Amino acid sequence: MNFKLKIWRQKNSTDKGRFVEYLVKNISPDASFLEMLDVLNVELTRRGEEPVAFDHDCREGICGSCGIMINGRAHGPGHGAATCELRMRAFQDNETIVAEPWRAKPFPVLRDLVVDRSSFDRIMVAGGYISAKTGGVPDGNAIPISKPIADQAMDAAACIGCGACVAACPNSSAMLFVAAKVSHLALLPQGQPERKSRVERMVAQMDAEGFGNCSNNYACEAECPKEISVSNIARMNTEYILAKIR
């Protein structure tokens, strides 16, 4: 397959950035989107042009490193898959494909398609944990957890922290990311002692980073590679209100 690519090129965080067009030829429909970029990069290197920088690592949809806005959609066409899982058979032959970095103020572009998502880490540092000291804990089976609750917690905990929710949201809201962690820990008995302070602190940090609010657009759920439900946002809102009024 052949494609015309329009890729965002930006040298560093202060550079203005622009789209540059490239042609790639003879790409197998079974190649992944990132493998197609690999082919382009080897070609660019041969020509003495700077290869396109993009974050990636596991290439099986679990590390959360990759994240490219493809034809205006976070992680491209399809559902429930990260950019690395996207295969070129999802596109038409000779299609023009536009590739951009995540666009959000709290995710400054470092280079080309690479953004800085350390704001997510700072939200997690603000209480996104259970304070269980190494060693001082009871036997695993001393805390029975009903299967439906454990399953719901797992659904929320499946978040890979890629930032697609933010990129897809017209408000650049990180609510789905934060709510996934708040839900995961609020659902479990182990998470109860720090339940209130956790949601308060994480939301405060989320606001301080400059993420927007939720206006029930649901684009986050639609583009989430792990299909995390927006019902977690409702749960977080409830948790937040309860924490504030009690």
Add this chain to the structure above:
Amino acid sequence: MKLNSKIPDGPIEKKWDNHRFNLKLVNPANKRKYTIIVVGTGLAGASAAASLGELGYNVLSFSYHESPRRAHSIAAQGGINAPKNYSNDGDSIWRLFYDTVKGGDYRAREANVYRLAQVSGSIIDQCVAQGVPFARDYAGYLDNRSFGGAQVSRTFYARGQTGQQLLLGAYSALCRQMDVGKVKFFARREMLDVVVIDGQARGVICRNLVTGAIEPYVGDAVVLATGGYGNVFYLSTNAKASNATAIWRAYKRGAAFGNPCYTQIHPTCIPQSGEYQSKLTLMSESLRNDGRIWVPKKKGDTRKPEDIPESERDYYLERIYPAFGNLVPRDVASRAAKRMCDDGYGVGSTGRAVYLDFGAAIKRLGKNVIEERYGNLFDMYHEISAEDPYRTPMRIYPAVHYTMGGLWVDYNLMSSIPGMYVVGEANFSDHGANRLGASALMQGLADGYFVLPYTIGDYLATSKFKQVSAEEASFKETQREVGHYVKKMVSINGKKSAEEFHRELGKIMWDNVGMGRNKAGLKKALAKIPKLREEFWSNLKIVGTASELNMELEKAGRVADFLELGELLAYDALHREESCGGHFREEHQTEEGEAKRNDAKFSYVAAWEYAGANKAPILNKEQLKFEYVKPSQRSYK
């Protein structure tokens, strides 16, 4: 070099307890006077950094990723072992110890393995307390499943994302320490050298991957938790950035490298489909719980798998190994698949694949149960192959997955450089010549949560430290060397990209040092690798500069080290004139094609010592003693 494994005296059940009592302690008020550098934030690194921070040490944590949570432990799927005996099927610490020593083909240290089995139960407790959502049964208790090489169900799991959930647990513990200021995290920093002063590891030199600055960091001890070197084969199930640079630079500064030839080929991966392919994808071993592996009985049978009747299928693992069936250890399953394909029974367009079939399990348990157990893996397979594994069997083939070899460490997990510790996959310690499934997560977390925090205190309490700053001559000198090395690489200005060199190296490694190895092939690899390395240093092309975010430069640095490590790997494989676990020398096999050890000659750890550029490495031997598990020909029949 004199290797002292420091295995404590006494009966094996008491060794760790006695040793812990004998370790010197650092008084709580003094812990804040020490700084510990931890490189890597996977299961071993994150758990170590968090636990050390909790104890009161100042921890500097480094990752070449943007966040600790991106470390490759995240991709582990199947589960983590612990002999809790929750399944009431006769499990015990002793049984896990025995299975692991046997599974490793009698090439691991008994004392280390026993300790691992002992502390593994605490890992599960710790993870549950952190909120890891392990699978539960309807009573709310923890569920278990079976894994290869064991006849009990001792594997705890969180769907097919156990590694992710355990890493997020360790990451949350790390975040907590970052929150209270005991751990300082440095993102996008790649360790390029270790600084040794007066014989002690006192710091590291990192490249800031965003600005290109070469930065020195000073500490009282250095912990490497930088993972394995499977990417020396180019195509592997490792993440793209996984590399050997940190351990390789440490090797060149005096750390012995243990058993580099012990590499694990995982039996259930999605087969390679084209030349463009950048990595291979693993399908969890847990699939072998319910999936049955087969090939057609007729050579070159091109019928669709669903059109081949039961009577014309060869369920070869069940046939050859009736006791363990589809759950034989990884090395055995991989070699059996290779043999079947070599003999012409392979399936798929390349003939390099076998079927993993869930038809019978779906009939027996229903699609829902299979979906609940393996849903995300089936989706992943579907996504990649565009085939629906609920309807048609998966096609699988072995791929490089894990490296049992790594830097040599003593019982305290300290390398042969005093003050430098190595944890997780980066060390060589607990898996012998073959790792059992669901044991990597166990070892990484055991090292980080429950072993290193004790042993490192003994070193700090009993060593003298001179005041050191980054202005010290040794730091300046190493910093200069690293800067020079990076600049040299950028200025070659040849014609070939690092990616192309990596692919070529990978092909040499897979063809000659892969699943089956022989003298002629290994010699060929040893002739080809130095030539390729020479070409690399004269014909590499990196566009851009060293003083900016330059991913080609990062890649090139890693490939440069693989080009050296690959040679040591082949060298070790050539010297080890026996077959054991994942190291299969075709000259040494039983009549049935199983690995044939030579205990009289090779019951030792090969700890290689760097002797200088273009000089043959020096072999040091640590003899292995088996007092509790008697080495025998492994049998899974």
